[in-house]
Amino acid sequence: QITLKESGPALVKATQTLTLTCTFSGFSLRTHGEGVGWIRQPPGQALEWVALIYWDDDKRYSPSLRSRLTITKDTSKKQVVLTMTNMDPVDTGTYYCTRYGYFFDSGRYYHDFWGQGTLVTVSS
């Protein structure tokens, strides 16, 4: 059974750095094609890609957020960590981590499992 769960602060102040952790189970993130992504959703708005890390440590970042983001993985702990610097109130929203990638037996390039999400509020 595949699960993912996000954890991190519910409230951060503007200009501070946000660190979110995605703890996953049911897969290893060591298998060819596996990736973990971060998606965010401001209140009442659409989903937005933030970052992605693949099993081979290949990384992708949102072009508009690239300068502020770092994504890393620790497969021994089954965790993926997202760091976002210089937080702003517009970064307020729910942050989801997902399993994403290309899988031998279940398709390619979609988010097949999602965490419950964690709401991050940025105060000014």
Added chain:
Amino acid sequence: QSALTQPPSASGSPGQSVTISCTGTSSDVGAYNYVSWYQQHPGKAPKVMIYEVTKRPSGVPDRFSGSKSGNTASLTVSGLQAEDEADYYCSSYAGTNNLGVFGTGTKVTVL
């Protein structure tokens, strides 16, 4: 990349069908058969309903179907049920060096 364009809302009576469009470009929707659709109920995480344009994950009712023509993908929900009332988002792969892109979202109302 710019977000894929979806109509803000769609509606239908129980038992009817509703179709949601998702318009991208020749660099995303038009270039790859990797369009997926997600259903999101209020306060819940999204759930995949369609992947690779037409495929349904195990457990998704066959009332949900997907298609694509050129730069536009579509999701059709047939035999609408009350529990289908939700927000729906499309998403497309956009190439090896990119993250991909989500749609603007469509709120489906069951009248």
